[in-house]
Amino acid sequence: MTITFEVIHKDIAGRVGKLRVNDKTVRTPALLPVVNPHLPLVTPREMQEMGVEALITNAYIFRRSEAYRDRAIAEGLHGVLDFDGVIMTDSGSFQLSVYGEVEVSNQDTLEFQQAIGSDIVVPLDIPTPPDAGRERAERELAVTMERIREAQALFPDANLVGPVQGGIFPDLREEAGRAVQDLGFAFAPIGAVVPLMENYRYRELVEVVLAAKRGLSPATAVHLFGAGHPSMFALAVAMGCDLFDSAAYALFAREGRYITPHGSLKIDELAELPCPCRVCRSMTADELRKADDRERLLALHNLHVTLAEIARIRQAIQDGTLWELVDERCRSHPRLLDGYRELLAHAAELERDDPVSKRRFFYRGSETCRRTEVLRFHEVVGRIPVGERVLVSFDGKAVPGFDTLLNFKPPFGPYPVELAETFPVGQSEVPGWDDEMVRSGCAGIRSLMEAHPESRFAIRCDPVWARLVLEEVPGAEVLHEQV
Numbered sequence: 001m002t003i004t005f006e007v008i009h010k011d012i013a014g015r016v017g018k019l020r021v022n023d024k025t026v027r028t029p030a031l032l033p034v035v036n037p038h039l040p041l042v043t044p045r046e047m048q049e050m051g052v053e054a055l056i057t058n059a060y061i062f063r064r065s066e067a068y069r070d071r072a073i074a075e076g077l078h079g080v081l082d083f084d085g086v087i088m089t090d091s092g093s094f095q096l097s098v099y100g101e102v103e104v105s106n107q108d109t110l111e112f113q114q115a116i117g118s119d120i121v122v123p124l125d126i127p128t129p130p131d132a133g134r135e136r137a138e139r140e141l142a143v144t145m146e147r148i149r150e151a152q153a154l155f156p157d158a159n160l161v162g163p164v165q166g167g168i169f170p171d172l173r174e175e176a177g178r179a180v181q182d183l184g185f186a187f188a189p190i191g192a193v194v195p196l197m198e199n200y201r202y203r204e205l206v207e208v209v210l211a212a213k214r215g216l217s218p219a220t221a222v223h224l225f226g227a228g229h230p231s232m233f234a235l236a237v238a239m240g241c242d243l244f245d246s247a248a249y250a251l252f253a254r255e256g257r258y259i260t261p262h263g264s265l266k267i268d269e270l271a272e273l274p275c276p277c278r279v280c281r282s283m284t285a286d287e288l289r290k291a292d293d294r295e296r297l298l299a300l301h302n303l304h305v306t307l308a309e310i311a312r313i314r315q316a317i318q319d320g321t322l323w324e325l326v327d328e329r330c331r332s333h334p335r336l337l338d339g340y341r342e343l344l345a346h347a348a349e350l351e352r353d354d355p356v357s358k359r360r361f362f363y364r365g366s367e368t369c370r371r372t373e374v375l376r377f378h379e380v381v382g383r384i385p386v387g388e389r390v391l392v393s394f395d396g397k398a399v400p401g402f403d404t405l406l407n408f409k410p411p412f413g414p415y416p417v418e419l420a421e422t423f424p425v426g427q428s429e430v431p432g433w434d435d436e437m438v439r440s441g442c443a444g445i446r447s448l449m450e451a452h453p454e455s456r457f458a459i460r461c462d463p464v465w466a467r468l469v470l471e472e473v474p475g476a477e478v479l480h481e482q483v
Helices: 046-049 059-064 070-077 077-081 093-099 106-115 134-156 169-183 196-200 202-215 230-239 248-255 285-290 294-319 320-331 334-343 366-370 371-381 434-452 463-472
Strands: 004-012 014-021 022-027 032-035 055-060 086-090 187-190 223-226 243-246 256-258 263-266 389-393 404-409 411-415 455-458
Touching: 004 404, 014 294, 014 320, 022 032, 032 046, 032 248, 055 059, 055 389, 059 070, 059 086, 059 106, 070 077, 077 086, 077 106, 077 411, 106 134, 134 463, 187 202, 196 202, 202 223, 230 256, 230 320, 230 334, 243 389, 248 256, 248 294, 248 371, 256 294, 256 334, 294 320, 320 334, 334 366, 366 371, 366 434, 371 411, 371 434, 389 434, 404 434, 411 434, 434 455, 434 463
Parallel strands: 032 055, 032 243, 055 086, 187 223, 223 243, 389 404, 389 455
Antiparallel strands: 004 014, 014 022, 256 263, 404 411
16 A cells, blocks of 8 residues: 655646556646535546546545445445545544534544545544634644554554644644654645635635645645635645645535636526536526526536646646746635735745746736746846946947946846846746836846946946836946937
8 A cells, every 4th residue: 555646747836746546646736526425416437537536535424324334334435436546535524623523533534444445544633723722723733643643553554644734823834744744644635724715814825835835845745625616726736735625516516606717606697608618518507597407517517617727737837837827816816816925925935846947937917026937037147257347238239348248138137148048038928117027127136246246237228217227226327328
């Protein structure tokens, strides 16, 4: 029994990879739809036909079910659900988070998950709610770690995962991540984050996930428990999450909500179905509203959209355009934009994992100036060799009397003509210059000046930029009069 994780492509902290569970392989990032055997709006067999390679179900529900408990033990989960992909089981921690207690012990749920043939087994971790105080978070984290160690001792050959808890305290999340890593887990779910997402607290979600990632190895597959809406998947993947589980496709359908990559809409208010899935192309909005099986059709649409977003993210990682996708998705809601800006605040941390070369760089506003590519350029610009007198020219034109001529492209800054066709300067698309991008480019000039204190610098620019350049690069001479 083994779980391994192989990274194939990277962008920001996102990874396209292969999660191998025994003899089965799951492409990541991946969605694990939540399956409730009592309320199957979409069957696991249908999910597999839609491309689902792994799903998650609740061992606690199976254990308490008169209809399914004995069948699951006799036939195994794969037989009962008619699904031959990877099946992960939740231990009952979700019920614990909702009801405060469950009628099962850690050992009981572990034994039951083993008995029903779960491919990925989860200990009974304690999901500390975000608004809990530090003392409670520490106490419950200690219990979670005790149960994880108990699970390893009782079932050393099981495909166990190591949940990372710690409330909203970054140091506890990092400590938990490190403890899980020290125990040798290749798969680590980050738990108790559903309330953050339900209340649009994406800034805190970013803090929690990045803290847990600091403790975990880069080789660990990270599962974000309960992350169900496609509008936030790109942000979560950029943080370094590889797997998600979602019941939103079914829950939203029961509420008459129609999922899109940017948010959700009420089916009763739709005049059109703006989606290319087979449900939306086979009927009108009015026909869907009046359909006898409306909930099932909505669930199928919602799952199609969710899976398509995961595929879109995998492609963006391979294209090196994940930042652009994150930017697009996070502008669909102000709180998602908060999360995006918090992610950018950790650019120095993310830069260590981000590839040094990509297909393109699109400028999309002031947030772009804080991206990893810009930060890296400013860090390495000092390596450019220069002479005693250096001219940085906004228009690329030379002025007599200088030993070195450098061109200027915001938001990066100065560069020699030899780098004009290389990433990121050559593969970047920027609109008309604005103050924010020019300020960022001036930061690149300052970095170059700091690396060459023996040189004298002048900047040739249009008069419209002269005052800004004087503010941002006070040690340089500005030659705007000669333009």
